Amino acid sequence: MTQPTYEDLEKHYSKFVSTNSMRKKLVSFWHPDPKYAHLEDDDYLKSKETKEDFIPLSLGLPNSGFFPIKSMDLNIVDHPFDKSSNLHKHNVATVSKETPVEMDLPFVLQYGDTKGLSPMLEFIENFVKSVGNQPLYNEWDTVIANGSNDSLFKIFETLADETTTVLVEEFSFVPVLSAIYGAGAKAVPTKLNIPVVNKDNYEQTSTVPYGKDDEGIDVEYMSNLLDNWSLGPYKHLKKPTLLYTVTTGQNPTGVSTSMEKKKQIIALAKKHDFIIVEDDPYGYLRMPLYNRSNPDENIYKSADFTTKRYLDDIMIKSYLSLDDDGRVLRLETFSKVFAPGLRLSFIAGNKYIIKQIHDYTEVSTRGASSVSQSLVYSTLKTMSKRDKKPMVEAWLDWIIQVATEYTERRNATLKAAYESEAFKKGYFSVIEPSAGMFVDFEINFKSLNGEFSDIEGMNRINKYFVKNGLGVVLAYKMALDVELSKDHCGLIRTAISFADEPKDLIEAVNRLNMSCVEFFEKRLGN
Amino acid sequence: MTQPTYEDLEKHYSKFVSTNSMRKKLVSFWHPDPKYAHLEDDDYLKSKETKEDFIPLSLGLPNSGFFPIKSMDLNIVDHPFDKSSNLHKHNVATVSKETPVEMDLPFVLQYGDTKGLSPMLEFIENFVKSVGNQPLYNEWDTVIANGSNDSLFKIFETLADETTTVLVEEFSFVPVLSAIYGAGAKAVPTKLNIPVVNKDNYEQTSTVPYGKDDEGIDVEYMSNLLDNWSLGPYKHLKKPTLLYTVTTGQNPTGVSTSMEKKKQIIALAKKHDFIIVEDDPYGYLRMPLYNRSNPDENIYKSADFTTKRYLDDIMIKSYLSLDDDGRVLRLETFSKVFAPGLRLSFIAGNKYIIKQIHDYTEVSTRGASSVSQSLVYSTLKTMSKRDKKPMVEAWLDWIIQVATEYTERRNATLKAAYESEAFKKGYFSVIEPSAGMFVDFEINFKSLNGEFSDIEGMNRINKYFVKNGLGVVLAYKMALDVELSKDHCGLIRTAISFADEPKDLIEAVNRLNMSCVEFFEKRLGN
Structure with missing residues (x-):
């Protein structure tokens, strides 16, 4: 027998692969090995040159310290239909008496509803309502999916095909x-306002309120683009029927869309009849305004801070809450506030579209892991019992604690950045986030009087980052059209989520500072 | 504001739904509410007429007594980055010291590899090899999916499009x-040999060995169909590039394909260059030959029964084990031997095709729930420690225990059936299974001298089943072409998996018997 090689297999079997599947290939901005996601392929090979204690701020992962459960004990039976109470104790101490009756284990381990297990769905709907995100119309619904990547896949499979154009923020979650x-559709970038803090405007920008109205989608640009579609640069494409937007703590820029801006965008959506796909993984990770005169201030930590205040003053409500005709699809995930390994997310929107997504789910994945659903539900129920509060309240308490920790990290990062030599010399600006997992910096290559383009500059300075042991994402790799985004191709995305402690972030900013000083003051590239 | 109705939403938003998605609708043979899956829509409305203690043998679900874990205790932290050992005790007793180091919780809760968590994948590959299912070529691989429904979806999305014809067993998992x-492809039925035991051949058929060569795909029919494709009934379609087959304990007929027959089918696949999609959810649920002179015999229970004997004499090996050029894709699931709520399955096959499926997974679901993966892995590891055996051995022990219980159920069902008045009078025949979750019966409408068709007969007799409190699946609803399958449209599928105890199955057979006697002896329909 002749052993087929991989190439033999490819040669013979490529004819079996569907055209539909051929275009379903991952588009990513990271390296295949996530540990080296910050590196160019070349650099990857040379990565031994970097520091031992490399800080990978390029990784948009939450630290495991954010996960609400410490361990999971399994009570294992000795044989099928084991009725004895003499259960095997290797991995467990007592049979839990606290399992919610509506989510007991035989129910959890059995086939579950494709839409989601009913107690979980009830919690989700209740939560959407309790935080004030429910739409203005009644015929809305939710469906559970296997993480937001799966939600997005199903949404675009359901709503897009070869004839579809999708508006996407100029920098986006690639x-x-x-x-x-994969659905055969086209993506067209739309501009963002990305206000930066630099050495010159540092004093004037210190009192910008939460949810700054100017940051996020550039409504004027988008409005002009749509009004003049048939004359514009994308006139060969159909007018967009979908807008994809990461609403709060946008990936990669960190900007958040205010309610005022959401109203304007809803109005545009009605005028031009498109659907808003609101991806909001970081929506609950809101941070109070950074207080420059007291960088350690974190109002979440004040004794009288309440969930009511969080909901009324800090959280930005969903586009859904402004939607009276069903044109918003909201995506939430448990990855950022619970844990990514769950693969658990949901979509809320109008019943008709949710039914289409549900139908698609029925023939593909069916329900998300019931084990994951039960893990979340049981954790929330336990928190509720422990704290003697309704589940929604107990869960909001946890969310606020997670947001508190992110605020600490953001504060430590900003403080170090503003105090740095490189900031004071104008080598970089700061995009001050009010939500999410990212603090972005913009390297000011302009000060080099056009010696080279932002992109060339980024590729040069990144070598300094790597040498100094700092991993970042070069935001231009997340731009749909680098020409359109050339004013902001000096952006770098740093994730404040993965580090073990805020002091690691301070060290990271030190390395950013050192890299900028070295780069700008030698200005030799290498 | 005018509230949009569901119809308004449908009217406005249907134009957004992609043509690709429009055809992704579930094809099923059950009622939307699985509790009433056995009923026609009409009957569903009248279902209050049936008995209180209705036995739903129509449900192909495992009883929760088959699940290997009894409870799951969560150790919940009080706040993010809680380092205290003073963990919250509501739902847990001690921090587990037995968690496998290669699968600790921070790893499990983090984003995982799309292919599967590496310890789980290693176990799976080791298991495939240990049971003797590995292919004859080296370039094979595995990928984890979210249950076999998801595996099938990804396989057909990847390998089928509008130009594809798929061969499917005449009765199949609909x-x-x-x-x-959904992929745009066509399905063409291929005939099965479905040997029945009836009052006339009862004596002669008592010594048929395991894996009867004659049951399963009718190789001669398939061979003729393919050899004469351009002259046959499907000549308007392209020749098939895929065969979908449920290999062991076929759904719905319960038949199993012998190794001899697998060799013939592999030869056909080579001759006509098609891929074999081997869906084998029941592959490990093999049952030793039913001993008519001693129906309680269950050799699994003999003291000297070994896993070696199971592997050598009882389990039927995969098509993979005969595959030397990469044309077999094997689907396994943890739904039947562990629990369906996990949504955990895998596909094994040639590296090139597995890569295509992996790429598709990367852009859709990404990895299956890591929580589910860890639940299985940790359970197996605990079994291994408890029993002081390698994980594969410990898991095979569990599998054999599950198969033992299915054998008990099969034996009880067959014994009751063969002893029944209706069998002895020739009103029904038995398809004696050697694997899986189903025992099928064939109602012998032929004895009524063509008074009505099998299908009409089935619809009439089903009213007796419902009246007597028995739920079954009418197999003709799982036929691709009832005309082609008209000889076997009297088949009914009963699942022996969902009942709590074998005695429930005996009662179910009593109801089957009563229904047949009533129907055949009154012969009035209703």
Whole structure:
């Protein structure tokens, strides 16, 4: 027998692969090995040159310290239909008496509803209502999916095909393009306002309120683009029927869309009849205004801080809460506030579209892991019992604690950045986030009087980052059209989520500072 | 504001739904509410007429007594980055010291590899090898999916499109058609040999060995169909590039394909260059030959029964084990031997095709729930420690225990059936299974001298089943072409998996008997 090689297999079997599947390939901005996601392929090979204690701020992962459960004990039976109370104790101490009756284990381990297990769905709907995100119309619904990547896939499979154009923020979560292109559709970038804090405006910008109205989607640009579609640069494409937006703590820029801006965008959506796909993984990770005169201030930590205040003053409500005709699809995930390994997310929107997504789910994944659903539900129920509060309240308490920790990290990062030599010399600006997992910096290559382009500059300075042991994402790799985004191709995305402690972030800013000083003051590239 | 109704939403938003998605609708043979899956829509409305203690043998679900864990205790932290050992005790007793180091909780809760968590994948590959299922070539691989429904979806999305024809057993697991049609492909039925035991051949058929060569796909029919494709009834379609087969304990007929027959089918696959999609959810639920002179015999229970004997004499090996050029894709699931709520399955096959499926997974679901993966892995590891055996051995022990219980159930069902008045009078025949979750019966409408068709007969007799409190699946609803399958449209599928105890199955057979006697002896329909 002749052993077929991989190439033999490819040669013979490539004819079996469907055209539909051929275009379903991942579009990513990271390296295949996530540990080296910050590196160019070349650099990857040379990565031994970097420091031992490399800080990978390029990784948009939450630290495991954010996960609400410490361990999971399994009570294992000795044989099928084991009725004895003499259960095997290797991995467990007592049979839990606290399991919610509505979510007991035989129910959890059995086939579950495709839409989601009913107690979990009830919690989710109740939560959407309790935080004030429910739409203004009644015929809305929710469906559970296997993480927001799966939600996005199903949404674009359901709503997009070869004839579809999707508006996407100029910098975006790149893998969404896999879902858009995978469905055969086209993506068109729309501009963002990305206000920066630099040495010159540092004093004037210190009192910007939460949810700054100017940051996020550039409504004027988008409005002009749509009004003049048939004359514009994308006139060969159909007018967009979908807008994809990461609403709060946008990935990668960190900007958040205010309610005022959401109203304007809803109005545009009605005028031009498109659907808003609101991806909001970081929506609950809101941070109070950074207080420059007291960088350690974190109002979440004040004794009289309440969930009411969080909901009324700090959280930005969903586009859904402004939606009276069903044109918003909201995506939430448990990855950021619970844990990514769950693969658990949901979509809320109008019943008709949710039914289409549900139908698609029925023939593909069916329900998300019931084990994951039960893990979340049981944790919330336990928190509720422990704290003697309704589940929604107990869960909000946890969310606020997570947001508190993110605020600490953001504060430590900003403080170090503003105090740095490189900031004071104008080598970089700061995009001050009010939500999410990212603090972005913009390297001011302009000060080099056009010696080279932002992109060339980024590729040069990144070598300094790597040498100094700092991993970041070069935001231009997340731009749909670097020409359109050339004013902001000096952006870098740093994730404040993965580090073990805020002091690691301070060290990271030190390395950013050192890299900028070295780069700007030698200005030799290498 | 005017509230949009569901119809308004449908009217406005249907134009957004992609043509690709429009054809992704579930094809099923059950009622939307699984509790009433056995009923026609009409009957559903009248279902209050049936008995209180209705036995739903129509449900192909495992009883929760088959699940290997009894409870799951969560150790919940009080706040993010809680380092205290003073963990919250509501739902847990001690921090587990037995968690496998290669699968600790921070790892499990984090984003995981799309292919599967590496310890789980290693176990799976080791298991495939240990049971003797590995292919004859080296370039094979595995990928984890979210249950076999998801595996099937991804396989047909990847390998089928509008130009594809798929061969499917004449009676089949109907939802697979959703995946085939969803990809735009066509399904063509191929005949099965379904040997029955009836009052006339009862004596002669008592010594048929395990894996009867004659049951399963009718190789001669398939061979003729393919050899004469351009002259046959499907000449308007392209020649098939895929065969979908449920290999062991076929759903719905319960038949199993012998190794001898697998060799013939592999030869056909080579001759006509098609891929074999081997769906084998029941592969490990093999039952030793039913001993008519001693129906209680269950050799699994003999003291000297070994896993070696199970592997050598009882389990039927995969098509993979005969595959030397990469044309077999094997689907396994943890739903039947562990629990369906996990949504955990895997596909094994040639590296090139597995990579295509992996790429598709990358842009859709990404990895299956890591929590589910860890639940299985940790359970197996605990079994291994408890029993002081390698994980594969410990897991095989569990599998054999599950198969033992299925054998008990099969034996009880067959014994009651063969002893029944209706069998002895020739009103029904038995398809004696050697694997899986189903015992099928064939109602002998032929004895009524063509008074009505099998299908009409089935619809009439089903009213007796319902009246007597028995739920079954009418197999003709799982036929691709009732005309082609008209000789076997009297088949009914009963699942022996969902009942709590074998005695429930004996009662179910009593009801089957009573229904047949009433029907045949009154012969009035209703």
